[in-house]
Each structure stands twice: as C-alpha cells, then as structure tokens.
Amino acid sequence: xxxxxxxxxxxxxxxxxxxxxxxxxxxxxxxxxxxxxxxxxxxxxxxxxxxxxxxxxxxxxxxxxxxxxxxxxxxxxxxxxxxxxxxxxxxxxxxxxxxxxxxxxxxxxxxxxxxxxxxxxxxxxxxxxxxxxxxxxxxxxxxxxxxxxxxxxxxxxxxxxxxxxxxxxxxxxxxxxxxxxxxxxxxxxxxxxxxxxxxxxxxxxxxxxxxxxxxxxxxxxxxxxxxxxxxxxxxxxxxxxxxxxxxxxxxxxxxxxxxxxxxxxxxxxxxxxxxxxxxxxxxxxxxxxxxxxxxxxxxxxxxxxxxxxxxxxxxxxxxxxxxxxxxxxxxxxxxxxxxxxxxxxxxxxxxxxxxxxxxxxxxxxxxxxxxxxxxxxxxxxxxxxxxxxxxxxxxxxxxxxxxxxxxxxxxxxxxxxxxxxxxxxxxxxxxxxxxxxxxxxxxxxxxxxxxxxxxxxxxxxxxxxxxxxxxxxxxxxxxxxxxxxxxxxxxxxxxxxxxxxxxxxxxxxxxxxxxxxxxxxxxxxxxxxxxxxxxxxxxxxxxxxxxxxxxxxxxxxxxxxxxxxxxxxxxxxxxxxxxxxxxxxxxxxxxxxxxxxxxxxxxxxxxxxxxxxxxxxxxxxxxxxxxxxxxxxxxxxxxxxxxxxxxxxxxxxxxxxxxxxxxxxxxxxxxxxxxxxxxxxxxxxxxxxxxxxxxxxxxxxxxxxxxxxxxxxxxxxxxxxxxxxxxxxxxxxxxxxxxxxxxxxxxxxxxxxxxxxxxxxxxxxxxxxxxxxxxxxxxxxxxxxxxxxxxxxxxxxxxxxxxxxxxxxxxxxxxxxxxxxxxxxxxxxxxx
RNA sequence: GCCGGGAUGGUGAAAUUGGUAAACACGCAGGACUUAAAAUCCUGUGGCCGUAAGGCCUUACGGGUUCGAUUCCCGUUCCCGGUACCA
Numbered sequence: 079x080x081x082x083x084x085x086x087x088x089x090x091x092x093x094x095x096x097x098x099x100x101x102x103x104x105x106x107x108x109x110x111x112x113x114x115x116x117x118x119x120x121x122x123x124x125x126x127x128x129x130x131x132x133x134x135x136x137x138x139x140x141x142x143x144x145x146x147x148x149x150x151x152x153x154x155x156x157x158x159x160x161x162x163x164x165x166x167x168x169x170x171x172x173x174x175x176x177x178x179x180x181x182x183x184x185x186x187x188x189x190x191x192x193x194x195x196x197x198x199x200x201x202x203x204x205x206x207x208x209x210x211x212x213x214x215x216x217x218x219x220x221x222x223x224x225x226x227x228x229x230x231x232x233x234x235x236x237x238x239x240x241x242x243x244x245x246x247x248x249x250x251x252x253x254x255x256x257x258x259x260x261x262x263x264x265x266x267x268x269x270x271x272x273x274x275x276x277x278x279x280x281x282x283x284x285x286x287x288x289x290x291x292x293x294x295x296x297x298x299x300x301x302x303x304x305x306x307x308x309x310x311x312x313x314x315x316x317x318x319x320x321x322x323x324x325x326x327x328x329x330x331x332x333x334x335x336x337x338x339x340x341x342x343x344x345x346x347x348x349x350x351x352x353x354x355x356x357x358x359x360x361x362x363x364x365x366x367x368x369x370x371x372x373x374x375x376x377x378x379x380x381x382x383x384x385x386x387x388x389x390x391x392x393x394x395x396x397x398x399x400x401x402x403x404x405x406x407x408x409x410x411x412x413x414x415x416x417x418x419x420x421x422x423x424x425x426x427x428x429x430x431x432x433x434x435x436x437x438x439x440x441x442x443x444x445x446x447x448x449x450x451x452x453x454x455x456x457x458x459x460x461x462x463x464x465x466x467x468x469x470x471x472x473x474x475x476x477x478x479x480x481x482x483x484x485x486x487x488x489x490x491x492x493x494x495x496x497x498x499x500x501x502x503x504x505x506x507x508x509x510x511x512x513x514x515x516x517x518x519x520x521x522x523x524x525x526x527x528x529x530x531x532x533x534x535x536x537x538x539x540x541x542x543x544x545x546x547x548x549x550x551x552x553x554x555x556x557x558x559x560x561x562x563x564x565x566x567x568x569x570x571x572x573x574x575x576x577x578x579x580x581x582x583x584x585x586x587x588x589x590x591x592x593x594x595x596x597x598x599x600x601x602x603x604x605x606x607x608x609x610x611x612x613x614x615x616x617x618x619x620x621x622x623x624x625x626x627x628x629x630x631x632x633x634x635x636x637x638x639x640x641x642x643x644x645x646x647x648x649x650x651x652x653x654x655x656x657x658x659x660x661x662x663x664x665x666x667x668x669x670x671x672x673x674x675x676x677x678x679x680x681x682x683x684x685x686x687x688x689x690x691x692x693x694x695x696x697x698x699x700x701x702x703x704x705x706x707x708x709x710x711x712x713x714x715x716x717x718x719x720x721x722x723x724x725x726x727x728x729x730x731x732x733x734x735x736x737x738x739x740x741x742x743x744x745x746x747x748x749x750x751x752x753x754x755x756x757x758x759x760x761x762x763x764x765x766x767x768x769x770x771x772x773x774x775x776x777x778x779x780x781x782x783x784x785x786x787x788x789x790x791x792x793x794x795x796x797x798x799x800x801x802x803x804x805x806x807x808x809x810x811x812x813x814x815x816x817x818x819x820x821x822x823x824x825x826x827x828x829x830x831x832x833x834x835x836x837x838x839x840x841x842x843x844x845x846x847x848x849x850x851x852x853x854x855x856x857x858x859x860x861x862x863x864x865x866x867x868x869x870x871x872x873x874x875x876x877x878x879x880x881x882x883x884x885x886x887x888x889x890x891x892x893x894x895x896x897x898x899x900x901x902x903x904x905x906x907x908x909x910x
Numbered sequence: 911g912c913c914g915g916g917a918u919g920g921u922g923a924a925a926u927u928g929g930u931a932a933a934c935a936c937g938c939a940g941g942a943c944u945u946a947a948a949a950u951c952c953u954g955u956g957g958c959c960g961u962a963a964g965g966c967c968u969u970a971c972g973g974g975u976u977c978g979a980u981u982c983c984c985g986u987u988c989c990c991g992g993u994a995c996c997a
Binding site: 290291292293294295296298299300302304306322323324325326337380403404405406407409410411412414415416417418422423424425427495497615618619688689690691693694695696697699701702704705706708709711712715757758761762764766767769770771772773774777780851852853855857858859860863895896897898900903904906907908 | 911912930936976992
C-alpha cells in the first residue's frame with residue numbers, strides 16, 4: 079500500500095471537523111493551557127511564514143492536549159486595515175466583500191494544513207460583533223481618563239493618506255507601505271500609554287526568562303526611561319523661564335549656552351525685538367523644509383542660530399546665550415537643552431562651530447582636559463570641579479546633591495523622562511472601527527452610550543476619493559444627535575488604528591460568542607494569560623507593547639485578574655529563500671498550496687519544523703522538503719511491513735525480560751526516544767531535534783527488521799514489544815504529522831482518534847544499557863574506547879582503562895600524574 | 911555609537927550541567943535490485959599525511975582558566991537584528 083497523503087489528509091481533516099475534535103469549554107476541573115499564534119491579516123493567501131508560525135503552534139497545542147491539558151487554540155482574522163481599502167478601490171469591490179472572500183479562502187488553506195483550531199471561536203475584527211466591543215474598550219479607556227484629543231505634530235503617510243503612530247514609523251517611513259512620512263499638525267485621538275510607562279518597564283523584568291531577551295530589550299529601549307533633572311533657566315529681562323531636561327545635573331556649572339528646538343514656542347518669542355529676528359525666521363523656515371529623515375540623521379550638519387536672548391545659569395549666575403538648533407527635538411524632554419560642550423559631544427561640535435565658550439567642570443580620574451583645545455567631550459563620570467561647593471563630588475552622589483540643591487532653591491528637581499510617547503489612534507481612513515464619540519456644539523465631546531453600540535460602519539460608501547476619509551463625505555453617517563442634549567451634532571469620522579483591535583483579541587477568544595460582554599469574567603480569568611504566544615519578531619514593539627498596555631488597563635479596571643497577557647513568548651524566525659525574505663518583488667515565493675498538492679500538509683509541516691530551530695531564520699530548501707517526504711514514505715513502508723503482524727498484539731507485560739538482544743535494544747531505543755522527544759517539545763521547544771530523534775527510531779526499526787523477518791518463531795511478548803515501538807512512533811510523530819499518524823493509528827486497530835490519546839511515558843529503567851562505552855583519553859586526547867559493565871565501580875573502570883593494551887603503549891615509560899574518571903563518560907589519564 | 915543575537919563539514923544543522931565535535935537530514939560517491947530508468951534498500955562521506963595500521967589538525971581569530979573548552983573568562987574581526995543628534 080502506497081503512502082496516499084491526499085486521501086489520508088482529506089479523510090482526517092473531515093473527521094476532525096465533523097467531530098469538532100478541538101472544541102473546548104471552560105472546565106475548572108482540568109488544567110488549562112492557552113496556546114495562541116498571532117492572528118493573520120486576511121491578505122488572501124497563506125504564506126510560508128504562516129505555515130511556520132501555525133505549524134509550531136499546532137505542534138505544541140497537540141502535544142499539550144495529549145499531555146492532558148484543556149487546550150484553547152483559537153484562530154481569527156485581523157481584518158480591518160488599509161490593504162482592503164486599497165484593493166477595493168483598485169478592483170472596484172467593497173472592502174467588506176474583499177475581506178470576507180479572503181477569509182474564506184484562507185480558512186480553506188488553514189484547514190488543508192490540518193491545524194487543530196477550535197473553529198467555533200473564530201473571530202474577524204471587521205465584523206460588528208467584534209468591533210462593537212472594540213468601541214466598548216475605547217469608552218472604558220475614555221471613562222478612565224486614558225483617552226484625550228490633542229492637536230499635535232503627527233506622522234503623516236501621504237501614500238496611505240493617514241496618520242501613523244510613532245511605533246509605526248520605521249526609519250522615517252511607513253511600516254506598511256514604506257512611503258515617506260511627513261510631519262503634519264493635526265488634531266486626533268490619543269491613548270495615554272505614557273501613564274503606564276513605568277509599569278510596562280517593570281513588567282519587562284517579570285517577563286525575563288519567559289520572553290526572548292531581545293524583545294524585552296527592544297521594549298525597554300523603546301520606553302526609554304532616563305533619570306535626570308529638570309532645571310529652570312530664567313530668561314534675562316523677561317518674566318519667562320526655559321525649562322530643560324538633563325541627565326547630567328552634575329555638569330550644570332559647565333552649561334555655557336542653551337539650545338531650543340526650532341519648533342519651541344520661545345524660539346520665535348525670544349527673538350522678537352532683537353536684531354536676530356530675521357535670522358531666526360529664516361532658520362525656522364529652513365529647518366521646516368528639511369525632511370524628517372535627514373533632519374534626525376546623526377551625520378547631518380548641526381546648524382543653529384542665536385535667538386538674540388540670554389538666560390541666566392542658575393548656579394553660576396552667568397548670562398548664557400540662547401540658541402536654536404536643528405539637533406534639538408521638540409518631542410523629547412522639554413524641547414530645550416542646557417549645553418555643556420566640555421561634556422557632551424554634540425554640544426562641543428556646536429560650540430566649536432559657532433565659537434561658544436567651553437568650560438571643563440568634570441575632571442577625569444586620569445589626565446586633564448584643556449577647554450581651549452579639546453575636540454572630544456569627556457562624557458563619562460568624573461569629579462566635579464569649578465562647581466563651587468560641589469567640587470570633589472562624583473557620579474550619582476554628585477547628581478543627587480545638585481538635585482537637592484535645585485529643589486531647595488525651587489529652580490529644578492530630580493525627574494524621570496521617558497522616550498515613549500502617547501499612542502495616536504486616529505486614522506483618517508474608512509476600513510476600521512468608528513470611534514464612538516459625538517461632537518456637540520453645546521456639550522463638547524460626548525461618548526456614545528453603551529446601549530447604542532456598535533456605531534455601525536456604513537457599507538454603502540463611495541471609495542476612491544483619495545484625499546479624505548469616506549466617512550467625512552457621508553452625511554447619513556456623520557449627522558447625529560447628541561446623546562446628551564439631543565441636538566443635532568456631528569459624529570467622529572476618524573476610525574481606530576487597527577492595532578487597537580489586536581490589543582485585546584486574545585481576551586475575546588475566551589468568550590468569542592458572548593453578545594453580552596466583550597469577555598466573560600469567569601472565562602477570561604480561567605483562560606488568561608496566554609500560556610504560550612507564538613509570532614513574528616516584527617511585532618516586538620508594536621503589537622506586543624500595545625497588548626501589554628491594554629491588559630494592564632483591563633487589570634486596573636478589574637476586568638481581568640492577570641497583569642501580563644502573554645506568559646511565554648516565542649518569536650519564530652523568517653522563512654527565507656536564496657538568502658532573502660520571500661516576497662513577490664524578489665520572485666522567490668513558494669506557495670504553500672503547491673507544496674501541499676505535491677507532498678501533503680504533513681510533509682510541509684514536518685519540513686518547516688525540521689529545517690531549523692524555531693527562533694532562527696529558515697532557509698527554504700526544495701531538497702529538504704523532498705527529504706521529509708521521503709522520510710514519511712519510509713515511515714509508511716516500515717509500518718506497512720509490520721502492521722498485519724502486530725495489529726492484534728497485546729501490551730508488553732510488566733517485568734518482561736526481552737528474549738533477544740535486538741528486542742531489548744528496540745525497547746530501549748523506544749523509551750529513549752520518548753524521553754528525547756518529550757523533552758525537546760516541552761522543555762526546549764526545539765522541534766528539529768525532536769524530529770531527528772524520531773528519524774533515528776525509524777532508522778533503528780529498519781535495522782531491526784532484517785533480523786526480525788528471518789526469525790522463525792516469535793513469542794507474543796516479542797510481537798508486543800514491536801507493537802509498543804510502532805504505537806510510540808505514531809504518537810511521537812502525531813504533533814508534527816497528524817494526518818499520517820491518525821491513519822496509522824487506526825490501521826493498528828485503535829478505535830479512538832489520537833486527539834483523545836495520552837502522550838506516551840517512558841520507563842527510566844528501560845532506557846539504561848548493561849554495558850557502557852567509555853572514552854579513554856591520555857592528556858585529554860581520545861586514544862581508546864572501552865566497554866564496561868554498567869555496574870562497574872570507578873576503580874574497576876580505572877584499572878580496565880589502564881590495563882588496555884593501547885593505553886599501556888601510550889603511557890609506557892611515562893609518569894602517571896593523575897587519573898580522572900567521569901562515571902559513564904570517560905577516563906582521562908594525565909601523564910608526563 | 912548604544913542594545914541584543916550570531917560565526918561549527920560542500921549545505922541545513924546537532925552536541926541538554928565543561929566530558930567521544932559534526933547526531934539527524936540534504937548533497938555527493940559506491941554497491942544491491944532492474945533489460946534499463948525511476949523508486950527503494952545498503953555502505954561510505956570534516957581536512958591533511960599514510961598502501962595500511964595509525965598519526966596530526968579542526969567549532970571566525972588571538973590569549974586565559976581547566977586533567978579536559980563549541981560550551982566559561984578577556985581581547986579582536988566579521989555578519990545579522992533593533993535603536994539613535996534622546997539631552
């Protein structure tokens with residue numbers, strides 16, 4: 079019988095579907111396990127990255143199910159977003175239609191891969207049943223004071239015609255379309271993620287060891303906490319102070335000038351009435367013309383202009399000139415800095431260029447600095463000098479003392495600054511969740527009452543006017559009554575960033591069909607947190623930070639017990655071909671469907687798990703796929719050889735001693751393989767080595783077969799041992815190649831599907847051998863291999879090693895200084 | 911620059927607590943089966959020297975610790991990812 083993967087896979091997919099094999103319910107009598115993979119955007123086709131992501135997840139889900147856990151393994155669709163809108167304009171369809179069609183075809187593909195999802199929990203974020211609760215979340219945040227509206231400099235993507243959050247700007251370009259991002263001044267909605275900066279950072283510590291260090295480091299850097307001080311510099315001749323943030327209050331005596339960001343309101347104000355007026359105007363307009371990328375690149379020339387004004391250094395009492403320069407950013411700190419050229423490279427470069435005063439106030443432990451000639455700023459810790467009564471203080475202590483002084487004098491204070499900005503969630507596009515707010519001339523911003531949710535996204539819109547969001551042109555949508563006073567009012571026409579949808583979908587999965595709540599308290603507290611989350615590294619900051627933020631807020635609102643949504647995180651590497659990420663433009667895309675057609679889902683899944691450890695990039699290899707296909711055929715053939723003979727065998731009786739060496743070796747191999755595969759999946763999450771171990775067992779069965787078939791009489795016990803091996807092989811293979819495993823399992827006469835079978839347990843005593851191979855080294859070099867009885871004492875091993883002919887030859891005439899015996903491993907003889 | 915991760919055969923990789931480097935697979939070579947091919951099965955396969963027995967070398971590079979280092983420590987080079995006039 080040939081390995082007919084097409085028939086087998088279709089058969090079992092149908093079986094799982096008809097029986098709802100992977101449907102789960104909350105059951106407090108069972109230990110839960112929530113396995114989640116990042117849900118896909120319904121682009122239309124599954125790609126290899128998905129196969130990898132979901133292949134890894136499914137292996138773990140199936141394994142944990144067999145280990146007896148109540149496993150929640152859901153799937154859904156991150157279905158709002160720009161591609162639908164753009165595709166709809168191009169193909170003259172509707173985003174809803176385009177999206178739903180894509181969902182259907184991708185569902186088919188996921189089914190054809192045999193993933194073990196609870197399909198009853200499937201969600202799509204673009205459906206009112208979902209986005210209704212998205213609006214509800216927004217209002218929860220609103221009521222808690224975590225939502226506000228402000229006019230600000232925003233990142234505008236011209237190509238996408240919308241605003242982007244800071245996290246969505248990559249190297250000055252749009253994360254989605256790669257188009258250039260420009261600054262715009264615009265009003266929009268923000269979520270106060272900065273209120274949670276400290277707790278999000280603290281959380282990184284508790285996740286250490288459970289999330290990849292890399293992701294935690296990226297998040298910590300993104301949050302960017304820095305300790306320092308805020309100091310007020312009085313403007314000379316005006317009742318106005320310039321507030322600066324510095325991480326080096328110990329260098330305050332060396333602040334010889336100040337620099338404002340060009341956008342800083344005081345830049346313009348201070349120059350008025352001075353002879354620098356026109357110079358400042360020209361400078362500001364020049365900087366405005368520069369694009370964001372070159373403005374913020376480090377290699378860019380530092381340029382500035384004197385504002386004509388002076389401020390007073392609060393510690394030295396000196397007048398210091400106030401400049402404005404392109405390298406000071408309005409959106410970090412206070413948008414103004416004190417410049418200490420001797421101890422900051424940028425300040426020094428600027429001072430040299432414009433001939434400003436340099437004063438050394440921190441002395442290094444070794445050598446000395448010459449303010450007149452130095453070209454490299456000394457920015458490490460050192461001893462304070464030329465700093466009045468602070469002279470001699472160092473490092474943190476120095477900074478603390480200066481801060482205390484500033485607080486005493488009420489001219490500054492120790493403070494903490496974050497790099498993290500609030501999350502702008504307004505999008506000027508159609509295909510997203512309508513923001514449930516009404517603008518009333520009398521009442522101001524009025525939230526839509528919960529019983530009026532969802533604010534439906536109208537489907538009868540004209541798309542294609544690329545300048546504006548369609549909602550702003552649709553009177554039936556934006557004309558509304560004020561929920562508070564009943565007067566006619568205007569509905570908000572911005573939609574929510576789609577990252578809002580994905581910030582809590584894992585909670586929704588716990589009560590996917592509930593139409594009373596976003597999620598049921600008992601459900602969410604039973605299932606959450608996600609025990610294992612699997613997804614791409616590209617969401618290290620975006621989705622993973624937003625989700626943590628949402629979950630903390632939910633926690634504070636008493637909606638969920640846990641604080642962190644994802645207990646363990648695995649970020650899988652990319653699938654690459656010819657050294658590059660698969661992409662249409664490079665023409666190196668392998669279509670999963672084609673692989674499934676030619677080799678089957680089991681082969682596709684096996685290859686993708688076998689070819690590389692999960693966290694590493696995986697180089698696609700058609701020969702490697704061929705190899706995995708060959709392996710499954712090899713499994714099938716040896717199974718076919720034995721199936722009839724072992725089908726009616728019983729189990730091996732307890733205390734059975736194998737009649738032959740071959741049988742006891744097969745038994746040992748079987749139990750060793752259980753141990754290896756279990757450990758690889760459960761502890762190490764290393765599926766490539768798990769598959770290798772199974773391959774070794776199969777190789778062993780082939781070697782075993784030759785002796786077996788020539789044997790004339792076989793005891794029932796002997797047949798039972800062989801059966802045990804095949805049962806085990808099938809079970810161990812089942813998380814990786816579930817279809818062929820199910821088929822073989824049923825061919826052996828088992829009546830239950832593997833879904834209900836327990837993971838095999840190894841017997842430690844059966845994994846031991848009677849003889850051990852010991853390596854004998856002389857001076858650390860392997861010279862001989864000897865076999866010793868497993869019960870041999872260290873002394874026995876030592877004398878057997880020393881008595882070996884070859885070792886005697888190696889040690890002849892030399893003095894034996896030391897003999898090291900590592901039980902079960904090696905003997906090292908040190909000679910001179 | 912800073913942060914994180916890497917570098918092992920012809921290739922993907924393995925070595926779990928410092929203990930036989932290269933498991934498993936691909937590729938390649940040889941053999942069996944076959945009229946032949948495919949498929950399949952078996953054997954070999956890090957490099958150098960040697961007919962062989964065997965020896966020497968080998969985990970990016972240079973040091974160190976240790977009886978023993980792919981693994982730990984110090985330094986260097988290169989590669990990948992993130993981030994960056996962040997005050």
